[in-house]
Structure formats: structure tokens, C-alpha cells
Amino acid sequence: MDRKSVAKILKEIGTILELKGDNPFKTRAYYNGARTIESLTENLNNLVESGEIANLRGIGQALSDKISTLIKTGSLPYYDELKSTIPSGLLDMIKIPGLGAKKVKIVYDKLGISSVGELEYACRENRLRDLEGFGEKSQQNILSGIELRKKYNERFLYPVALNESEKIKNYLIQNEKIIQLEVAGSLRRKLETVKDIDVVCSCLEEDRKEIMDFFDSYPEKLSTINKGETKSTITLESGINCDLRLVEEDSFAFLLHHSTGSKEHNTELRGYAKELGFKMNEYGLFSDEQNIACTTEEEIFEKLNMDYIPCELREGMGEIELAQKKQLPELYDGNPFYGLFHIHTTYSDGANTIEEIVEACQDLNLQYVGICDHSKAAFYANGLNEERVKQQHEEINKINASLTNFKVLKGIEVDVLTDGSLDFDDSTLSEFDFVVASVHSQFNLSEDAMTERIIKAISNPFVTMLGHPTGRLLLGREPYKVNMEKVIEVAGKLGKVIEINSSPYRLDLDWRLGKLANEHGVKTALNPDAHSIEGLTDYKYGIGIARKGRFNKESVLNTYNAKKIESYFKEKHPH
Ligand code: DGT
Ligand code: CA
Ligand code: ZN
Secondary structure (H helix, E strand, C coil): CCHHHHHHHHHHHHHHHHHCCCCHHHHHHHHHHHHHHHCCCCCHHHHHHHCHHHHCCCCCHHHHHHHHHHHHHCCCHHHHHHHHCCCCHHHHHHCCCCCCHHHHHHHHHHHCCCCHHHHHHHHHCCCCCCCCCCCHHHHHHHHHHHHHHHHHHCCEEHHHHHHHHHHHHHHHCCCCCCCEEEECHHHHCCCCEECEEEEEEECCHHHHHHHHHHHHCCCCEEEEEEECCCEEEEEECCCCEEEEEEECHHHHHHHHHHHHCCHHHHHHHHHHHHHCCCEEECCEEEECCEEECCCCHHHHHHHCCCCCCCHHHCCCCCHHHHHHCCCCCCCCCCCCCCEEEEECCCCCCCCCCHHHHHHHHHHCCCCEEEEEEEECCCHHHCCECHHHHHHHHHHHHHHHHHCCCCEEEEEEEEEECCCCCECCCHHHHCCCCEEEEECCCCCCCCHHHHHHHHHHHHHCCCCCEECCCCCCECCCECCCCCCHHHHHHHHHHHCCEEEEECCCCCCECCHHHHHHHHHCCCCEEEECCECCHHHHHHHHHHHHHHHHCCCCHHHEHHHCCHHHHHHHHHHHCCC
């Protein structure tokens, strides 16, 4: 069991105790313990092994015993028993925005509500409105929280789905009767969230049954939704569904194209094929009932007299017309990739020191890293004040003096204040090689006010890049209201970069705006916004999004080598 799972269980114990109305001190001890474990930098196993766990701040005897049991045995009888004393639905209810343990306890005690479904119904019946401590507005908030959750529950973050798809792919390829295998659907298009995994395979007709049996015996299957001869669906333990479709070899390329989608792309392409006198479906391409053989997707596009359309572009957003005119943009393929920007360290809310980050970046064969900690307004993230900026710069100077063939760039993620001014004055800002401006507070402004705020921020001559432009958290928080078209226009005029925040929770700039950004000549940077060494490689998710956004090599800052990026920043610096 790892650190994160232990922290999660401690937190859940705290929640259950709170729901049961247990002693608040005891409850708080579990919450504090969870936080301590979550932010540990030492190895938890070692701390348990040596007994040092009991000496950690906020971990008393009772907690250290429980953590040791969890680490040593992988389970905790106290937790299992405690869990069985409350309806499991209460823990689901807590996850709804606007409802904490206190409120859940009230609706449970007063109305006997113990599941999200019952809660939704009670809200619709106005039963929360008249409950003490609630009201019309809080009832409405809870209802929208439930609706949002429903929407989010239907989809999964890209890396979660990718990981599941790789496991099932590795399982399926063990079956020697399968001839070709690809993961299609939104995953293949690198969409930021994914509903289900679509696997397509080719095989001999007589092997179908055996392959479907094999698929249905997947060890991580939770249940079977449907089992047929050419199409089956199972639910995996992680909650995501997986479809498997089987065809014969000569239809494989067509089924792969069909299942990759998107639906909009397919419909449009079929319409275009029809104009050329073809009929196209998931089994083939036909001209006067004559089958036109294609063994690859490349051949299909060739037969339709158009450029090959990369999967990331198949969203039905004008790519077919461009491919017909042979005007598809040259997409960035992830090479070259010389360095990273927007990395947090222990100076603010990151888990690793600058030196550790530098070492990890060198291991990744990079030439430079742009350190970007938070500024002072982000007090919850231990943001830097002017004094600590100075200290950090001294440290960076020392590190740079000791390095050959690697460069640490001085960056900052400066908070954009409510009125669009920045958290540092220009003289402090001038000390940095580059400045990322981000909104971290006051998300509820009107669209006009937010747009003006962001435009004012990027208009500061010291600002190089706009960070996570809409503040969205995929499947977690809606973007704030902002007119991105206007922001992009201004960024283009002023030569400002808009990051593609490559954390899989954000992927913001939204790729749908990439086309517009390109039209305005806006460059991007694939910023992992890493808070630890592990997060550095999140930039890979940004590559897929940059491709979807039609960015070419020249518009991606990470393709600049150390020398070029330094002169780029110098040139942009107002001095
Ligand atoms: P999602 O929602 O993340 O699963 O997105 P997709 O694109 O993977 O959608 P899914 O799994 O419902 O369907 C897989 C592919 O099958 C889809 O990308 C295109 C194709 N497809 C599904 N429904 C239709 C349809 O009604 N017409 C056409 N032409 N293609 C369809
Ligand atoms: Ca899908
Ligand atoms: Zn940020």
C-alpha cells in the first residue's frame, strides 16, 4: 500500500467519525494525520520499519499503529468495521460540491437520506429547502453539484483510460488467434476525456468465439454488459467500459477508421465519399458494388484522393476539406523537445528541490528548465515574496555556475489579481527570464470582467505567457467565464505565448481554440505545471493536445534549444 492510499483511508476514517458525531478532536487527528502522510517526502515503508512513524508531527500512538498495520498487512480491521457501521452512500454524498460531512449528517439524521439518488429526489421535492442550515439556494447548489457529478462520472481522464487500455491490450495480444489489434475511439484521437475504450481486432471467422471467450475472461473484468459474436462489452474494475469488435482482415482498416471516429468526422467523410461516387462504411469502400481493397487507413484516404488525416485531427472540424485541398497543417510530432517551463519546487508547493528537478531534467536529456514557483498572493501554496525570490535567484545562479550543457531559467507563476494587475511590481518582474501570469482566485467574475482582467495581465510588458487560461479542472471544475477569442486576439497582437497546461487534469488551452490561436500567430508552450519529478513527463499529454490544436513545430516553444530560448526571452524582455 502506498502513501496516497494510506492518506485516503485516514481521511475517510475522519469523515466517518464526523458523520457518526464522534469526538471532534479525534476526527481532526485523522484529518491531520492524512495530511502529514500525504505530504511526506520520506519513504513511508522505511518510517514504519524503523518505528520513526510515531515521531512525526500529528501522528500519535493510535494513528501510528493503524498506519503500520496498513503498511504491513495491506488492510485495517478497524477501518473495515467502522465503514460497515454507516450506509456507504453517505461517503458518496460527501463528494458532492456544497456538501460536507456536517451537512450530510443533517440530511441523514433528519431526513433519513443515505444515497445520492435519494438526495437528488429530496432536492426536487424541496425537502432540503426547509431544513435547518439549508435553504433554497443551498438546495439549488446541491442539485447542480449532483448534475455536474453525473456528467463527470460518465467520462474518465485520458491517462486513466490510456493505462486501462494498455493493460487490456497486453492481455489480448497473448491470444494468438488475434491477427491485428488497435485501440480506437476517443483514446486514439487523444481526446482529453474518454467515455470508453474501443478495441478493434481482425481474426478468422472460426476463431471469433474463442477470442470473445478470452476477452470475457479478462482478470480485471468487473462484469459483462453484452457478449456477442462480433461485438462484446465488459466493465472493468476501474469502472470504465471496454468494447471489442472483431472483423476479418480485409475489413480491418475500415473498421479501425470507423471506430476511431469521431462520429462527426465519419459522417462528413462518408458524405464526401458519396460525392465521389463511392459508398463507404465500416466494412469497406465500394464503387458500383465493387469492393475497393484497402489494407491501411493511408490507402483509404489515398483512394478518396485526399491527404492522410492524423487521428488527432479527426473531429469533424474542417480537416476533411483541408485534406481534400492537400492543405493539412504539418503537425508537431514531439520532436525536437529541448526543455520545460512552469515547474514548481519546494520554494512554493512543489515536492522537489531545484537541484532535484535539474537532475531529473538532465535524465530526460533536456537542455533547460524554467523554474516557476507561485507568487505571494498564492499564500495557500506558500507563494514567494520579493525576499524569497532573491534567495531563489541566488540559488539558481549558483546552480547555473556549476552546470555545463544545462541551464536553469528564472521564471515565476505570478498571480493575476482581481483587477488584472500582477502580484509583483515591474522592478521585481524584471528580474525574471520569463513570467507566466495565472488566475488562481476570484473565479466568479462576469465574462467581461474576467476577459478584461486577463487582457490587462498579459498586456504587462514583463509577462511572457498566460498560464492555464480558463482554470478548468477536467471532470472537476468548469472553466471560468472568459472570452478566449478576445484574449487570443490580444495575445497575437502582443506576441504573448499561451501555454497548453499539460497536466492531464487541465489540458488548458482547450485544443478547440488552437486553430484560432494559430490564425493569430500565437505560440504555445507545453507546460507540465509539475509539482514533483513525476509530473515532469506530463508534457507528453500536451503533445497530443498541441496536435489536436494544429500547432506546428515552429509554434511550440519547447522546440527551441537552450541558446534559442535564451535569446527569445532576452528579445522579449523590456529591459
Ligand atoms: P467517447 O465518448 O470518448 O467514447 O468518444 P468516441 O469517439 O470513442 O465514441 P464512441 O465510443 O461512442 O464510438 C466510437 C466510434 O464509433 C466513434 O468515434 C465513431 C463511431 N461511431 C459511433 N456512433 C456512430 C454513428 O452514429 N455514426 C458514425 N458514422 N460513426 C459512429
Ligand atoms: Ca469510446
Ligand atoms: Zn497555476
